Amino acid sequence: MNEIREQYETTQFIVVKYGDEQYGVDIKYVDNIVRMQRITRVPKVQSYIKGVINLRGEVIPVISLRLKMGLEEDVITKATRIIIIKLESNECIGVLVDEVKEVVTLEHAMIEKVAYDSKDPRANFVSGVGKERDGLISLLDIPGTFAEKEA
């Protein structure tokens, strides 16, 4: 019974794009989506941290998921957005995306888990793949991606 019910349960994802690829961010982690704004560089930090922004009086770090996943550097266009992710610890992090496309609702039956693949660094950031009429969406593993790591 439980399994059947789970099949019909749904989760909403915000679909963002990096180049041609579509990625999904579970809506429960998204606090806000803001336009590109001036990012203040912070010296001597991890390369994928682009700097900090002022979001309603709070200083929030902005990271480039592209750099973190090993893709090419972000090209800032008019479509570039910063998604503000709120983690369980109440800490906010801004993530640069090329474009925000839409919000989709996926039934759990439409989500396929992906196995951990040590060869593909990108797979570490993805918890599953959602099937949708426009194609496949790589669903980002938010807690895993932004877990505090002592570098």
Next chain:
Amino acid sequence: MDVTQYLEIFLDETKEHLQSLSDQFMILEQEPENMDTINEIFRSAHTLKGMAGTMGYKRMQALTHDMENVFSEVRNNTIKVDSKMVDLLFQVLDALEEYTENIQNTTEEGTNDNEHLIKALKDYLEGNSGDSATVAPKAPAPEAAPQTVTDAPQTDADPAKEKWRDIKLGDTENTVLAEAVKQGKKCYGISVYVQESCILKAARAFLVFKALEEIGEIIVSVPSAQDIEDERFDFDFSMILISETDAETVKKAVLNVSEIESAYVGELEIEVPQVKEEVQVVQIEETVKADAAAQGAVAKQDKKPAGKPIVNRTVRVDIEKLDSLMNLVSELIIAKNSLVSTSTQEGMLTNAVFNEQMEYLEGVTTNLHESVMKVRMVPIESVVQKFPKMIRDLSKKLNKKMTLYMSGEETELDRTVVDEIGDPLMHLLRNSADHGLESAQVRKERGKPEMGSIFLDAYQEGNNVIIEVRDDGNGIDVEAVKAKAIARGAITEEQAENMSDKDIIGLLFLPSFSTAKQVTDVSGRGVGLDVVKSKIESLSGEVDVRTKLGEGSTFIIRLPLTLAIIQALMVEVGGEKYAISLGSIQTLEDVDPNEIEHVQAKEVINLRGTVIPLIRLNEVLDNESTKSPDENLLVIIVKKGDKLAGLVVDEVMGQQEIVIKSLGKYINKQKIISGATILGDGEIALILDTNALL
């Protein structure tokens, strides 16, 4: 009864009482016959027992109950306090603290019955009470005030029931009593117990009062006459009576009233010294006071403060509410800064009225900020008050004689800092006790007093608070540190040659560096001074050491008064804005590039006779200076302890009050940026930690 809602209050108050007990035990150890202290302990134990009972913590209740019993006997001078007893009391205290901790963590007190403690306490009771032969003689009065008033010998006395001994006597009462004695009258203390089945307690009490007033004069009663009339008492009340009759008549008068269970009457015998009349009154007043103190009144001896904190008009506020208030003030300051910056751009400042209001607003926000800051300030007392006991324990454990002297416990610091400062201080104290002080034998050989001294001094200095931990022990053996560092491979021998003593001592703050020749339970496991240092630095403070071999060492902690809002100098480096705390800045200098000299391939300037190393901030911050190399350099001279350095910047924009915001956990801890601040135009400027640069 659901008591969980009272848990927090219970914990708060229990901790207060435990602390008070700890303080009083320390005093008791020094002055085993100090009645003030004994009474204070008795009261605390009694209150603790009551609270634990109400909350249903049976084990805690049992333990405090026995402690209370022991002190009840001590109070009546049937048991004498000795050092063994103090040791036992400290163990009891540890056990109570354990219960409290368990309750705090799990809301359960745990399952440790501490039977051995209860048994030990009972031994004290049984070994002494009930055996009139071992009853200790009346305790001599506390040294400060010779006692000339003694209690009349008691025939049928049950000391615990003679509650009149707790009656507090004011100056007027004392005068009246003294006067009465002079006239040959007698003073009685009376405690009356009404039968518990009695329905109209107030009426019975009234009859007792009436009966007594026929034979004498009631000076004072507890509870007050008004409270008794309103039936605000349990089943007993006490009073002091002046009468010409004897004690038996007084007792009879009370017992003649029906539904009175029992009455305890004792005489206050006052010896009137045969001297001049004027002096007489004053003296009696004093002696009566001393007696009152000895009998358990809170009357203070002028020698030392009573253990009970003076009640202030205070409100307990959740620290989170204060934090949010502080945040609001921060935002207000940001908004104000923003107003100032836009008005400057718009040329509004030419408008006199606007200008005036703006200045007014600045004044208000600064005052507001200061007030909120003051609210957040707490004395470091809450942290340091546990140290005397710790040193006492260490003294036993390490088998060294030592005393801790503290001063400046009232020095205030921001709440967040006070919460964090305990561990580092504890570490430094342990360090002094273990590594610093020599054993009694060595001290003797060196011609020092056997008793080692550790000092903890706190005081405010400008915008900083200084806490010093000092000992008169061995001091730091620089050669030993050097040898150890070389052995550990931390430095090479050549490096060691060139290092000053100060640099060598600095090595102590490296991780896993301990010079203790043997690892003890107390310290010397290598997690030590580096932890102290990093903790203090995370609070934007710094640690300094001064030491003299054979004479002792001093660790100096310097902490900023507040962490949230600081005055800063805004500078520009490579087009980026940075803030530097004004506290660390000495001067601003305009330096000709030709004045730069090189020492060991490093740039230095000679500033009025002092050689100061230059740090080019654009190199540290990985960006391009906007100035051409032949232009004069803008150098900010900053200081850390007694080290100086010149920071080269492109532009200085002026002084500003800034609100410090954290960069968040996600950005890797890197030392040179200690935080960020939001400027008037919404832009972010990073705050440079000059301490990390030096």
